[in-house]
Amino acid sequence: MLKAGLIGAGVGFVLAIVSALLTPFCNPCLALLLGLGVGVLAGAWERPITSGASAGEGAKAGAIAAAGGLIGQMVGAVINGFTVGSSGVNELVRQFDVPVPVEITEQSYWIYNLGGNCLCGLFNVALGAGLGALGGLLWYQIGGKNQPPASPLQDSPSF
8 A cells, every 4th residue: 555655646746746837727637547546556456355445545545645746736836836926927817807806915826826736735635535445446346356365475485
């Protein structure tokens, strides 16, 4: 579970940075696909003996992977913040003629930027855990029932 989660966290970190630079709206989609894939991977590597244990391993791995995505999303938000800034947002608001009661200051821009990305990232962690559990269940239902459980002595040489 830990190995699958950490691999997913690395992949999620990189994909979340790229996604946050392009458009932050893609990050929940990444959490869905990454959580599901890591849940299946955790089930295949851990080979739990029940469907509940398989869902638990998948949920843990999905949450770890989505936490890596959260960190990547925050890094992308900071890079995006320095690139666009409050003046860029105010210019976009004027360009599209969006009614805003006050002009966005530098401080309020950073609060909205980091706060909004953090809240979306926490939602993605819950989403990743849920889809990781689903991935673990899918692995168990498709092929896990028929496999023997993994044992620590399985890979060790016999004397």
